[in-house]
Amino acid sequence: MKHSHSIITLAALLAAFLFSWQWEVALAMAAFWLGREHAQAEYRWLAAHNANRARMPWYAGFLPASWSRDSLIRDLLLPTAAALALCLAGWWMGQ
Numbered sequence: 001m002k003h004s005h006s007i008i009t010l011a012a013l014l015a016a017f018l019f020s021w022q023w024e025v026a027l028a029m030a031a032f033w034l035g036r037e038h039a040q041a042e043y044r045w046l047a048a049h050n051a052n053r054a055r056m057p058w059y060a061g062f063l064p065a066s067w068s069r070d071s072l073i074r075d076l077l078l079p080t081a082a083a084l085a086l087c088l089a090g091w092w093m094g095q
Contacts, residue, residue, distance in 0.1 A: 005033060005074070005075050005078065005079040006078050006079045006082045008029075008079075009029045009033070009079040009080075009082055009083050010082055010083070010086060012025055012029055013025055013026060013029070013083055013086045013087070014086075017090060023087055025083075026083040026084060026086070026087045029079065029080075029083050030079075030080045030083060033075065033076050033079050033080065034076060036075075037067075037071050037072075037075050037076045038061045038062075039061070040071055040075075041060075041061040041062075041063075041066035041067050041071070042056065042060055042061040042066070044066050044067075044068070045060040045061065045063065045065075045066040046060075048065075048066075
């Protein structure tokens with residue numbers, strides 16, 4: 001599914017609105033996707049360098065070459081923006 005990260009994030013936030021936890025859940029979801037994409041970047045580095053974790057430098061997951069445009073936009077920025085937009089909409093409607 002192409003936008004599954006955004007759908008999962010929005011579903012979690014909609015459930016969180018029932019308990020007024022929208023900001024906490026938005027931050028948790030953003031941190032979750034960041035951690036997941038960082039791990040994926042490490043796996044891409046390992047595959048590109050035909051290495052194992054023992055030979056991987058600590059900063060490998062932070063290297064721009066380890067990130068794909070798809071992972072950065074669709075898997076990290078889009079769900080984070082969706083969470084922020086939903087939280088702002090909830091805040092604005094509650095005013």
